[in-house]
Amino acid sequence: MITSVKCEYALHALFDLAAQRSSEPVKIAEIARRQNIPQKFLELILANLKQGGFVESRRGAEGGYRLARPASQITVGDVLKYVDGKNGERNGARRSAESPFAVLWKQVDDKAAELLDKTNFETLAREWGERQSRFVPNWEI
DSSP states (O other), X not given: OBOOHHHXXXXXXXXXXXXXXXXXXXXXXXXXXXXXXXXXHHHHHHHHHHHTTSEEEEOSTXXXXXXSSOGGGOBHHHHHHHHHSSSOBSOGGGOOTTSTTHHHHHHHHHHHHHHHHHOBHHHHHHHHHHHHHTTOOOOOO
């Protein structure tokens, strides 16, 4: 699966917003720091995601970005289609209808698209939090 850097950053930004416990807007600088995304690039990405209806913004000292709808209603597939215009595909240049692998690659793409279209950011954030909490170090001796 091939996605653009812009799409990867968009996914990470939306994940960051989905992982927030509060519905208060989050500052761009905080998202950029936590997700290791260049802030200027993130500003452009969030503006694009706002046009797509994924996030909304608030101006001012208490401003920032938050999800425009519940994380359970935003799927990875939605973001891939919006940002990259597709569900991400393997290198299409090497594909050919005459290839013995053409049907196999089509099936792989269809299964990947199905998984991406049913994976939402609420589930991603919850599962990530559960995995992270399992590995809390115990410093008792």
